[in-house]
Amino acid sequence: MGLRVNDLKVYYQTLRGEVKALDGVTFAVGDGEILGLAGESGCGKTTLGKSLIRMDGRMRHTGGTVELDGAELPIGDDRRMNRFRFSEVSIIPQYAMSAMNPTRKIGKMVADLLESRGLRYRNLAGELERRLDLVELPREVLGSYPLELSGGMKQRMVMVISTLLDPSLLIADEITSALDVSTQKAVARTLVGFRDRGFVRSVIFITHDISLTYQIADTIMVMYAGKVAEKARADVIVNAPRHPYTKLLISSLPEVGVRYADRKLAGIPGSPPSLLDPPTGCRFRDRCPLAHDKCAEEPPAVEVEPDHFVACWKA
Amino acid sequence: MLKLDAVAKIYKVGAFGGRTLTAVDDVGFEIRSGEVVSLIGESGSGKSTVGRMVLGLTAVTRGSITYDGADIATLPRKAYYRSVQGVFQDPFSCYNPVFKADRVFRMIKEEYFPRVAAPEWDAKIEESLDDVRLNPAQVLGKYPHQLSGGQLQRLLIARALLLDIKFLVADEITSMLDASTRIDVLNLLADLKSRGLGVLFVTHDLSLGNYVSERTVVMHRGHVVEMGLTDKVFTDPRHPYTAKLLSSVPQLTTKWDDTPAVPLDILDYGAAALVEVEPGHLVRQEQSLRSVN
Numbered sequence: 001m002g003l004r005v006n007d008l009k010v011y012y013q014t015l016r017g018e019v020k021a022l023d024g025v026t027f028a029v030g031d032g033e034i035l036g037l038a039g040e041s042g043c044g045k046t047t048l049g050k051s052l053i054r055m056d057g058r059m060r061h062t063g064g065t066v067e068l069d070g071a072e073l074p075i076g077d078d079r080r081m082n083r084f085r086f087s088e089v090s091i092i093p094q095y096a097m098s099a100m101n102p103t104r105k106i107g108k109m110v111a112d113l114l115e116s117r118g119l120r121y122r123n124l125a126g127e128l129e130r131r132l133d134l135v136e137l138p139r140e141v142l143g144s145y146p147l148e149l150s151g152g153m154k155q156r157m158v159m160v161i162s163t164l165l166d167p168s169l170l171i172a173d174e175i176t177s178a179l180d181v182s183t184q185k186a187v188a189r190t191l192v193g194f195r196d197r198g199f200v201r202s203v204i205f206i207t208h209d210i211s212l213t214y215q216i217a218d219t220i221m222v223m224y225a226g227k228v229a230e231k232a233r234a235d236v237i238v239n240a241p242r243h244p245y246t247k248l249l250i251s252s253l254p255e256v257g258v259r260y261a262d263r264k265l266a267g268i269p270g271s272p273p274s275l276l277d278p279p280t281g282c283r284f285r286d287r288c289p290l291a292h293d294k295c296a297e298e299p300p301a302v303e304v305e306p307d308h309f310v311a312c313w314k315a
Numbered sequence: 316m317l318k319l320d321a322v323a324k325i326y327k328v329g330a331f332g333g334r335t336l337t338a339v340d341d342v343g344f345e346i347r348s349g350e351v352v353s354l355i356g357e358s359g360s361g362k363s364t365v366g367r368m369v370l371g372l373t374a375v376t377r378g379s380i381t382y383d384g385a386d387i388a389t390l391p392r393k394a395y396y397r398s399v400q401g402v403f404q405d406p407f408s409c410y411n412p413v414f415k416a417d418r419v420f421r422m423i424k425e426e427y428f429p430r431v432a433a434p435e436w437d438a439k440i441e442e443s444l445d446d447v448r449l450n451p452a453q454v455l456g457k458y459p460h461q462l463s464g465g466q467l468q469r470l471l472i473a474r475a476l477l478l479d480i481k482f483l484v485a486d487e488i489t490s491m492l493d494a495s496t497r498i499d500v501l502n503l504l505a506d507l508k509s510r511g512l513g514v515l516f517v518t519h520d521l522s523l524g525n526y527v528s529e530r531t532v533v534m535h536r537g538h539v540v541e542m543g544l545t546d547k548v549f550t551d552p553r554h555p556y557t558a559k560l561l562s563s564v565p566q567l568t569t570k571w572d573d574t575p576a577v578p579l580d581i582l583d584y585g586a587a588a589l590v591e592v593e594p595g596h597l598v599r600q601e602q603s604l605r606s607v608n
Contacts, residue, residue, distance in 0.1 A: 040493040180357035185563040211565040252498045254526035256564045268495035
């Protein structure tokens with residue numbers, strides 16, 4: 001069944017007005033699918049991840065619906081949402097370093113957490129240890145403080161805790177951006193392993209690094225200024241993108257396996273629009289080399305090929 | 316020419332400084348004018364410490380850093396900073412939020428060029444903004460929060476250029492920038508290089524190092540493990556650590572699943588020496604203490 005998000009709108013209340021961080025986002029994530037959510041800062045990718053699990057005080061659910069496995073997720077209602085958190089929807093936070101209670105031993109902290117959900121630590125201890133073995137963490141970590149673990153170990157520990165109750169949807173927000181390249185690879189592959197073993201059913205993997213998403217995601221969704229620009233299979237996004245933003249973004253990435261003797265890459269001139277008062281029509285219009293009159297109207301997301309959605313008049 | 320010769324940094328740690336921690340050991344390489352050298356390493360490799368020592372922000376414990384033959388520890392600070400400047404990772408915290416961003420230019424004038432006439436100075440500012448491809452009308456008179464990260468970072472480079480510097484230490488300057496603007500800053504470095512600036516490009520991101528630099532120095536746990544021409548190091552890595560790093564970088568051309576994993580043994584760099592495997596390509600030959608896979 002998976003996740004269905006329909007025309008989701010989430011605005012931030014600020015003193016200067018509403019910031020339209022998510023403005024009509026529609027997509028679905030299937031069972032066993034890893035959706036890579038890519039985009040630059042301010043495109044709404046973190047807002048989307050947060051809305052699906054817990055909105056902070058400034059966020060308002062202004063419109064649209066979210067369905068998980070056929071049942072509606074009450075994302076705008078902090079209390080009713082509580083029933084789904086951890087067991088149905090779970091998150092691996094970006095900063096694993098600060099995600100664990102520094103004053104409790106890790107095992108104790110997990111016990112507290114389970115108790116708060118009305119579960120017994122004893123009943124789950126065996127599964128917990130089995131999963132620690134799987135991510136190659138010694139069982140002794142349960143008796144140590146978070147301080148005693150390295151960054152990669154902490155990130156893996158948090159991953160095990162987040163997925164302990166086999167949630168249907170897992171949100172991984174920039175989980176590797178604070179890690180070194182070799183650790184990043186291990187953590188990213190662990191996430192794929194969790195999916196393969198059925199610890200989680202669907203994953204939304206949020207990152208700014210398209211090359212990393214390409215390594216592990218089945219589908220990539222590129223966002224720009226609060227809207228979905230393009231969504232397709234990972235290899236289609238990388239090898240045959242249709243949206244001009246995706247094209248420019250991918251062509252601006254330097255690569256390790258390529259020689260750049262005299263060849264220069266180009267960036268995208270300009271900067272994203274303010275979401276306080278976003279322009280009408282296509283939001284990429286000002287920076288787009290293909291922009292024409294039609295772009296003053298908002299482009300609908302069109303399925304140009306099966307499972308390849310593009311929001312551009314020229315695609 | 317900037318030259319590092321067997322540079323080491325040893326910190327005293329513990330309650331009374333009883334123990335020592337060797338952050339950097341036996342690092343030696345040189346940067347010539349018109350050349351970008353990338354210094355690549357993971358966290359804790361000592362790459363930033365090397366950058367800070369070159370800038371004189373941290374004292375060298377052993378070995379020496381020389382600029383055109385003179386030890387930088389003996390050079391007058393102010394004169395040295397006329398030639399060598401640094402730009403760091405976070406452009407947002409480099410500015411005083413209550414001052415207009417271009418006040419950094421006025422501070423340079425007061426400190427280094429008190430006798431330059433105002434019109435001449437304005438022309439100089441315009442020239443250096445032009446060098447970093449910023450439109451003066453868009454950045455002068457603005458507060459830091461009104462400018463983007465890329466603009467702030469370029470403003471800092473323009474500030475360094477006002478001093479007619481010969482060398483720039485760029486420590487992770489693009490890691491807080493978005494992909495679409497990051498490449499512009501890298502191209503800017505390439506431009507400045509072609510006009511004779513030497514750059515020490517400190518980064519953890521191998522793809523960026525591969526893009527901008529002629530020569531690459533790879534550090535691991537305080538030691539240089541491999542250095543040589545960027546082409547050589549990236550296409551034919553001779554040290555297992557370099558090979559491991561390269562195999563871990565996510566790429567758009569190959570998938571991790573299609574490349575074999577590179578095992579890395581636990582290495583002891585203690586007394587190992589750098590050996591020249593081909594002209595200009597040096598690799599540390601150490602003993603493997605223990606095999607892991």
